[in-house]
Amino acid sequence: MATHWQYAESFGETNLQMFENEDLCDITLAAGNEQKQIKCHRFILASRSPVFYAMFCGTLAESKNVICVPDIEPATLKNLLRFDVIL
Incomplete structure (x- = not known):
């Protein structure tokens, strides 16, 4: 059964929800020295980064x-990923 976030007006909002819930x-990515x-x-x-596209499809x-x-702190990477999924 669908939930309310699936009816959001933007694709970015639904992507963010999927990312936040770790759905599918x-x-x-293991970030930083602690490999979080x-x-x-x-x-x-892959759709937002040529580097990741090459990494997965090259x-x-x-x-x-x-x-x-x-070479990136976990919190910084998480914020970068969050920004990428909503644009």
């Missing part, structure tokens, strides 16, 4: 389900 996430795991969606990452596509991103 299919990739995990942040679940997200390949589709959104000739040397990443096959792991956890990608380490040690």
Whole structure:
């Protein structure tokens, strides 16, 4: 059964809800030195970033389900991802 957030006017609002709830996430980014795991969606990452698109769809596509991103703090990465899904 659909819930109220699925009727939001913008695609970004529904994407943000899916991200926040970790619904249907299919990739995990491990951020910072502590490798804090942040679940997200390949589709959104690839659609918003040429780097992630190459990482997932290029000739040397990443096959792991956890990608380490040690040079960014977890809170910063989460804010960046949140911003990407609503635009």
